[in-house]
Amino acid sequence: MIDPFGREVSYLRVSVTDRCDFRCVYCMSENMSFLPKVDVLSLEELDRLCSAFVRQGVKKLRLTGGEPLVRRNIMSLLKNLSRHLETGDLKELTLTTNGSQLPKYASQLVDYGIKRINISLDTLDADKFKQLTRWGELDKVLAGIRAAKDAGLAIKINTVALKNFNEGEIGDLIRWCGDEGYDMTLIETMPLGEIGGDRVEQYLPLSDVRERLEETFTLTDIDHKTGGPARFVDIKETGRKLGFITPLTHNFCEGCNRVRLTCTGTLYMCLGQDDAADLRTPLRASEGDELLDTAILEAIGRKPKGHDFAIDRAGESPALTRHMSVTGG
Ligand code: SAM
Ligand code: SF4
Numbered sequence: 001m002i003d004p005f006g007r008e009v010s011y012l013r014v015s016v017t018d019r020c021d022f023r024c025v026y027c028m029s030e031n032m033s034f035l036p037k038v039d040v041l042s043l044e045e046l047d048r049l050c051s052a053f054v055r056q057g058v059k060k061l062r063l064t065g066g067e068p069l070v071r072r073n074i075m076s077l078l079k080n081l082s083r084h085l086e087t088g089d090l091k092e093l094t095l096t097t098n099g100s101q102l103p104k105y106a107s108q109l110v111d112y113g114i115k116r117i118n119i120s121l122d123t124l125d126a127d128k129f130k131q132l133t134r135w136g137e138l139d140k141v142l143a144g145i146r147a148a149k150d151a152g153l154a155i156k157i158n159t160v161a162l163k164n165f166n167e168g169e170i171g172d173l174i175r176w177c178g179d180e181g182y183d184m185t186l187i188e189t190m191p192l193g194e195i196g197g198d199r200v201e202q203y204l205p206l207s208d209v210r211e212r213l214e215e216t217f218t219l220t221d222i223d224h225k226t227g228g229p230a231r232f233v234d235i236k237e238t239g240r241k242l243g244f245i246t247p248l249t250h251n252f253c254e255g256c257n258r259v260r261l262t263c264t265g266t267l268y269m270c271l272g273q274d275d276a277a278d279l280r281t282p283l284r285a286s287e288g289d290e291l292l293d294t295a296i297l298e299a300i301g302r303k304p305k306g307h308d309f310a311i312d313r314a315g316e317s318p319a320l321t322r323h324m325s326v327t328g329g
Contacts, residue, residue: 001057001296003269003303011060011228011258012053016046016074018263020067022098023134024122026160026189026202027324030134039264043077045283049265052292054084059091066263069101078112085113096120096158100136102144106151116154118185119145123166124176132165145180155182156243160189163204170209171216178238185230185243190271190324206244228258253306259299267299272307274322 001009018035020028041049050061061081068074084090095109096118109117121141123129129138148155157177161167170186177184186209189202213219218236230243253270260268265280277299282291 017066017071022136063095082112099141099144103147106147120158183241187245269303
């Protein structure tokens with residue numbers, strides 16, 4: 001699949017549910033209304049959709065959400081999708097999780113061919129963790145991370161940098177990741193969805209974070225390209241990699257290789273644009289996949305050149321009205 005700007009689309013991120021067992025303050029409001037269950041694709045439909053993308057050239061598949069591991073029977077989807085790893089059509093099957101369900105699932109993930117996962121963790125302070133996730137418990141997440149490590153999964157920790165919240169703790173998180181053998185990515189807050197709070201208050205430019213980190217750590221830029229918005233450095237003191245995802249201060253669109261599918265079968269060709277393609281209708285219209293394949297190619301043909309995020313400094317309105325839990329980040 002080649003888009004109009006010559007970029008090969010080889011990476012599909014799938015939000016398998018918009019629901020979650022946490023209510024992180026930058027992601028959701030406390031009283032979220034979720035999608036009606038009838039609109040949500042069944043696991044069989046998700047498998048059919050993902051398999052259509054694999055057939056069209058997707059090599060990397062990431063399940064996300066909401067919290068992917070709270071979707072009932074999610075392991076059956078992973079098990080089924082792992083057949084594409086066995087044939088070699090798919091190179092990587094992975095997921096992004098808040099870690100809460102990993103004590104239960106970590107070893108099964110390994111059984112289904114998953115080699116590395118991203119786990120979100122913004123603080124190592126239990127009280128702050130509770131404040132930030134509203135419903136989460138640090139102990140459980142740390143147990144989940146430990147279970148993933150013991151099962152042999154490679155781990156990358158995702159940390160959202162938040163002004164006046166964890167900015168003083170980022171060095172500690174880097175050291176902790178170094179000690180435990182995890183890579184880490186820092187994420188700038190993105191203006192997605194109404195959250196019942198002020199995003200200007202949360203926004204912390206990663207350029208500032210990097211400057212401060214360089215007072216303590218030796219950071220060397222490396223050419224570790226993922227086709228995504230992360231730029232990577234090596235940290236001499238820990239021997240690990242650190243990524244910076246800076247959607248607001250950098251333009252990373254020129255190498256974009258990804259599209260995003262929601263749990264209702266809506267395909268977003270760009271995280272930062274509202275244009276989307278409905279794949280549920282062609283999926284449900286017939287048992288064969290011809291209509292679906294045509295709809296996918298038509299959508300890739302509309303992939304825009306880039307995004308235009310901005311945090312509105314005058315007002316509180318988000319740049320895009322949908323929440324991160326819909327497209328999964
Ligand atoms: N529930 C899973 C988790 O938390 O890892 C997967 C979904 S979550 C939406 C994916 C990532 O997006 C997490 O690392 C989370 O911290 C990040 N995220 C959520 N809302 C965000 C926002 N407004 N700006 C930046 N990152 C955000
Ligand atoms: Fe749930 Fe992940 Fe959003 Fe937190 S960031 S509320 S864990 S979907």
